[in-house]
Amino acid sequence: MIPSSDNSSSWRNPEDPSFGDFSLGTERNGGSELFITRNNSKLWRSGILQGGSFASLSGHSTLVNSYNFSYVSNDDSVYVTYNVYNESVVSRLVLGNSGIMQRSVWSEANNVWVIYLSQPSDACETYAMCGPNAICNINSSPVCGCLDRFEPRDVRDWELDNFSKGCVRTRPVQCSTDQGKTGFRRYSGIRLAANPESLEIVRSGVCELVCASNCLCNAYAYGNGGGCLLFIGDMVDLVKLANGSSGGDLYVRMDSTALAAVIEGKRNVLPLILAVAIPAAVLVSCFCLCYLRRRKLKTKGYGGAYQNLLLLDLNNSRGDEKNSYNELPIFSFSSISAATNDFSVTDKLGEGGFGPVYKGQLLNGQFVAVKRLSRKSGQGLEEFRNETELIAKLQHRNLVGILGCCVEDDEKILVYEYMPNKSLDFFLFEPSKKEVLDWKRRVRIIEGIAQGLLYLHHYSRLRIVHRDLKASNILLDAEMNPKISDFGMARIFGGNEMQANTKRIVGTYGYMSPEYAMEGLFSVKSDVFAFGVLMLEIISGQKNTGFYGSAYLSLLGYAWNLWENERGLELVDHVIEFPFSTCAPMRYIQIGLLCVQESPADRPLMSDIVAMLNNEGTELAPPQHPAFTVGRTLVKASSGGEGKDGICSANGLTLSHMDAR
The missing domain is CATH 3.30.200.20 (Phosphorylase Kinase; domain 1)
Incomplete structure (x- = not known):
């Protein structure tokens, strides 16, 4: 049961079950949707409960087929309950200490919890991502777009991808109860806006009349069981749902002139297509003859005029x-x-x-x-x-x-x-230049790289794994802000694709994760590993591959040895002065070690890493032993008390298709 008066709280950290910063529950005003909040600020919402499921969760078949949600409202309390369809499956919903809600199923064979769903899952799941009167569509670029006959409230902010102010009508709608002057445009497959007013009316067509008669009503929708949902004032947190998700139909108020223009435009589509298609077919036939003659003059794969x-x-x-x-x-x-x-x-x-x-x-x-x-x-x-x-x-x-x-x-x-300050390695690994990178600047570079990777993995219209993240591929602008470059080896992931396999291993020695170098398996966790290596390099000012021939094998081995012996501060670059608390470097070292853990499952996602970097109050999990990568040989240190700084095995690993750089 998830009540409104006593919301479920996250733990303070994985080891401390006391109340954390995040909570999950319903609205106190009786709304039939769930919210994740932090200090009363909304971070995520489920959408309105419709047919036993929430809009934000309806596209996830594993959740829809596992739980049936019910909304209960009476004089004494308001709450949401759920039950499991298959009682033989041991399943749980957990709100983590970083504000991520996860659905896990217990694997009896492996004796572990397997995560099947995480929310929020992308940028559009962030509450009010696009501000009022705008729709967030994760498959569009940019992800935010104004409703028809609306425009950005602040055009300059909108062009800078700051959508928080949302949109306003291009011109006010005339308030009239005359149906001839007021109409409604339908938007399908939408997660409806937050905080609607409910009206228990089951008669068909009444919702439109009720909204039209209220000058403050901007839209309406049909609720569960045929009731009306009225949206008074601005519409906040509208999201275009993916195929397969059970979104609702939203009817947005427009004046009759604007609505007629929209309808007329749709009616004219077919005649326009026919009018263009018939002569176009003739033109295409002529063009093909010309093309065959000019084909050899065209550059292979690209056409069009060259620009100066x-x-x-x-x-x-x-x-x-x-x-x-x-x-x-x-x-x-x-x-x-x-x-x-x-x-x-x-x-x-x-x-x-x-x-x-x-x-x-x-x-x-x-x-x-x-x-x-x-x-x-x-x-x-x-x-x-x-x-x-x-x-x-x-x-x-x-x-x-x-x-x-x-x-x-x-x-x-x-x-x-053009990046006037070249690349990060130009400063980081040059003794005469590394003093330019003081601690604050290094932190800003780390956080900037993390934001760039978070965008690639979660918030861009494509889910992208870079596969070649390293210091030389981090360019620095005039203000020393980092920019990730070189996407020649990047790989696009599909909507539900979590990892991929390749026989052609590409990347750079010292930055490749063990599962990628050994088995050709790569995922967003491969980039996380490379980010952890890069993070430790930025902190130490030393190359990961600069320890070959030593007892530590790599920077990761050296960092782990210092961490294990509580001498972590010795890893920090000697040119950095400490006019600040030494807690910050130790925290960053710990985050770096969390990223380079041998098992991909143990490494955090970039969303978790950004949360760790931005929230110093969040306690971090202890890192596990990292995997040490040296050329084509990977060595895992012994778990016993002796030989922590292990030596390479004589049994080398041969990779048949290796294109490392």
């Missing part, structure tokens, strides 16, 4: 002309060559795994970074397309922005935004 890179204006480049294939401008090779002074050595910024990177200057004095893929590199047209298409669809302040590409003749070139 020198004329690019970075202040107006975002959102301008896009190529229909990869949504990026295609620049001519001659203009790129001119911008880089014919790829001059003096303009060379560095050498990446797939080729050199040059600094290019535009006619207006602005700079860009030009990555020219080497013909001898392992990245072919497939990886090139992968990188261009991925980055073109990603927008986050901690991801490097791509401006265009070039595929002329055999050239494969990417044009990025």
Whole structure:
């Protein structure tokens, strides 16, 4: 039972069952939905209970087929109950100390709890993500969009992906009880807005009349059992549900003129299609003849006119002309060559795994970074397309922005935004430069990388595993803010896909997780492992691979040895001064060690890591022994008291397809 007057509370930490920061319960005003709150601030809601399930949970078949929820409201109390359909299955719903609700099933064979569902699961599950009068759609970019005949309340904030202020009507709706002046537009498959007013009316058509007669009613919907749900004032936390989820129909108030325009637009779709399709068929036939003659003149896989890179204006480049294939401008090779002074050595910024990177200057004095893929590199047209298409669809302040590409003749070139401070390894591993990275700056870099990975794993329109996270792929802008780069090896995951397998192991020694290097298995936890390695490198100023030949084998072994002997502060880079509490470095070291644990199941998700970094009051679990990766040999330290800093086994691990860098 989940009551409204005595909400269920999370534990303070995994070992302390006292009241934590988060609670799960119903609204005290009697609303038939669940909320996760923190200090009375709403973080997540289930949606309105309909047909024994909640909208936010209806797309998860494992939960829908396991529980039946019921809403009880009487004079004495208001609460939600649930029962398990299959009583032979041992199942539980737990609100964790980080605010994540998880549904687990007990595995008798493995003697462990197996997690089948976690909420919140993506950006749209965050309460009021898009503000009032806007719909959040995780499959759109950006995820937030205003309702029809609404516009952003603050256009500037909206363009900066700050949707909290939501949307307002483009013009007020005339308040009239005359049905000829007021209408309602239907939105299907929607998780209805929060806090509706319920009206127990079962007569068909009455809901529309009731809402139309109330000037404050902006929308209505049909509730469970035929009652009315009236939405008075702004509509908050609207979400477009995925296919298979049982969303409701929302009817939003519009004036008759606007509604007629919407209906007329839909009626005109078919005649317009026919009017365009018939002559288009003739044109396509003619175009095919022309295309066959010009085919050899086209660059393989890409078409369209080349643009002049020198004329690019970075202040107006975002959102301008896009190529229909990869949504990026295609620049001519001659203009790129001119911008880089014919790829001059003096303009060379560095050498990446797939080729050199040059600094290019535009006619207006602005700079860009030009990555020219080497013909001898392992990245072919497939990886090139992968990188261009991925980055073109990603927008986050901690991801490097791509401006265009070039595929002329055999050239494969990417044009990025210019990062004046090069990459993280340029400062981190150079004794003469690492003093620039004081503790506050290193923390900001760690948190920025974490935010970028969180976006890739959970909040972007695509779930992406980077697979090559390392210090040289973290670029630094003028303010030393980190930006994740190099998406050539990235992999897109489907909606329900949690891990994948490959025979072609790609990545960099020292950053690859053990399950990936040994078995080709990768998931978001592979990126978490690489993030943990990178985090320990940032703290220590030392490379993970800089311990080869020593007793510790790697930075992970060295860090673990210090941690086990309560000498963790010795790991911190000696150039860092400590005008602050030593608790912060120890906490960050512990988070790093949690990320590099051998078992993927033991490693936290990026959402958990961001919560750990942002909430110093949350107690952390003790880390388990990390796996030490050295080239092609992986060594797990002994669990006994002796030999913690174990030596490599003579039995090496051979990987038949290894493309590590």
